[in-house]
Amino acid sequence: MYESFYNLQGRPFQLTPDPRFYFSSxxxxxxxxxxxxxxxxxxxxxxxxxxxxxxxxxxxxxxxxxxxxxxxxxxxxxxxxxxxxxxxxxxxxxxxxxxxxxxxxxxxxxxxxxxxxxxxxxxxxxxxxxxxxxxxxxxxxxxxxxxxxxxxxxxxxxxxxxxxxxxxxxxxxxxxxxxxxxxxxxxxxxxxMEEEELAGYIEHRLSLVGWDNDPCFTADAVEEIYRNSAGVPRRLNTLCSRVLLYGSLEELHTIDGDTIKAVVADMASDTRQVTATSSALPPRPSAPVNRQNDSTVPLEARQDTKEVKQMENRLDQLESMMKNQDETLKRLTELMATMAGGGSKDDK
Missing domain, CATH: 3.40.50.300 (P-loop containing nucleotide triphosphate hydrolases)
Known part of the structure; x- marks a missing residue:
């Protein structure tokens, strides 16, 4: 989808190992x-x-x-x-x-x-x-x-x-x-990879599929990508693929830090658990709330705690999604190795 919007000749951040995209970090x-x-x-x-x-x-x-x-x-x-x-x-x-x-x-x-x-x-x-x-x-x-x-x-x-x-x-x-x-x-x-290598990595992969500086990644976007991937190539590829998809849907030609934050939040929501409810089932008893103690906690502190918990949940969900993708990639790699082994007779 995003390839046509950005006039790319392929997917620069595919997860399947491809020696053509090797980057010499x-x-x-x-x-x-x-x-x-x-x-x-x-x-x-x-x-x-x-x-x-x-x-x-x-x-x-x-x-x-x-x-x-x-x-x-x-x-x-x-x-x-x-x-x-x-x-x-x-x-x-x-x-x-x-x-x-x-x-x-x-x-x-x-x-x-x-x-x-x-x-x-x-x-x-x-x-x-x-x-x-x-x-x-x-x-x-x-x-x-x-x-x-x-x-x-x-x-x-x-x-x-x-x-x-x-x-x-x-x-x-x-x-x-x-x-x-x-x-x-x-x-x-x-x-x-180290943080200063990330911009070169992104440009290297994009250039191999005909990238002409569209979209443009700002410095704060690169910083956010590194912060959310820790420099691990597969995490980088997963995040950057979603960034390009998001950018094409929103018709963005400049990717900045806010764009990356929005994509990270969107990816976290992909794995958010949804609890089904039914009128046929009795509701779970909730724990008693001490209204007196709760009221003694400043509103600002309660909001900060809630935001921290939400961020932790998003990070946990993102990591879970990446693990699932790792398993999928592993199975694809095994299949490719099997196919390569079967074709080696012709190379002799």
Whole structure:
């Protein structure tokens, strides 16, 4: 809807990870440096963590886009609660191989043969496991065993583990993961963007869909967007999408701080609970009110308390809505990974 009003060629703040919209913030630039360093080592595990919505998947997809397909063959799986053998099947399928086998040994032999063939053709194999916090310790141990595939002193496969903060904590604290820890060569934790980067982020995304400074975001609008998103990319995208929709409905060509406040209030109302009432049901007994004590509280103080509670409720509702959107995005990402795995046979 808002695309036609603002003459945009697409949706600049879509939630689905898209490497085309990759923005090199300070934390993402540092992460890319660690990933590049790890790839130059040609072995071991590289771990990238970050809170929900900080752009981990977009970072990895951007890395994939920069790879020379004559030098690398890359595969990606989105982890769920998989057993060690199911994980192995997922890895085999992600590289475009037949994952049906009578036993684990056949799967390993099939994968090893494929990796050796790629090595002889001068291609290195990269495996990315997204949502790695869902992996059991047994599945992680299975991944460590895959890193034993070698040709001389060269590893046949290198793995990137991408997950939420608790994954990093588990990797570096679980005694049974000591051998895997010894093979971790680089780690990075993605942080939210800094406030001074936000204007550049918004303009970067808009410019990729033909933006011609319509709408114009004022400085106080950028401040309000940051205040309500804390610099988390997915929250930024969610809020900015609604801002553009609101702006088109109200026919606004300048987005200011008041516009952002109105949109935040509107988003909070989306998740406001509505209590159904019926004459067939007796009303709930209300708690007794001490009129004498209530009257001793100044009217201004009572109003301030009410406003604080309303703001807290709005923030809680906004966070709940974002969590629901996170779950939806996760399911979409899993579907995309499945489709990408199914199509990798054609890339060989």
């Amino acid at each position: 300070r934390t993402h630039k540092k992460a890319m440096a660690y990933l590049t360093y790890g790839m130059n080592q040609g072995e071991g595990f590289i771990i990238v963590t970050g809170d929900v919505g900080t752009g981990k998947t977009t970072l990895v997809r951007h890395l994939f886009e920069t790879l020379d397909r004559n030098e690398y063959i890359a595969a990606m799986i989105v982890s769920t609660q998989l057993s060690a053998e199911d994980l192995l099947r997922s890895v085999v399928a992600a590289f475009g191989l037949d994952a049906q086998a009578e036993d684990k040994g056949q799967l390993l032999a099939r994968l090893e043969k494929f990796l050796r063939e790629q090595f002889r053709m001068g291609r290195r194999a990269l495996l990315v496991v997204d949502e790695a916090q869902n992996l059991s310790n047994a599945a992680l141990e299975e991944m460590r065993m895959l890193s034993n595939f070698q040709e001389g002193d060269k590893a046949l496969i290198q793995s990137f583990l991408v997950g939420q903060p608790e994954f990093r904590e588990r990797i570096f604290s679980a005694p049974e993961l000591e051998q895997l820890r010894q093979r971790v060569i680089a780690t990075h934790h993605l942080e939210p």
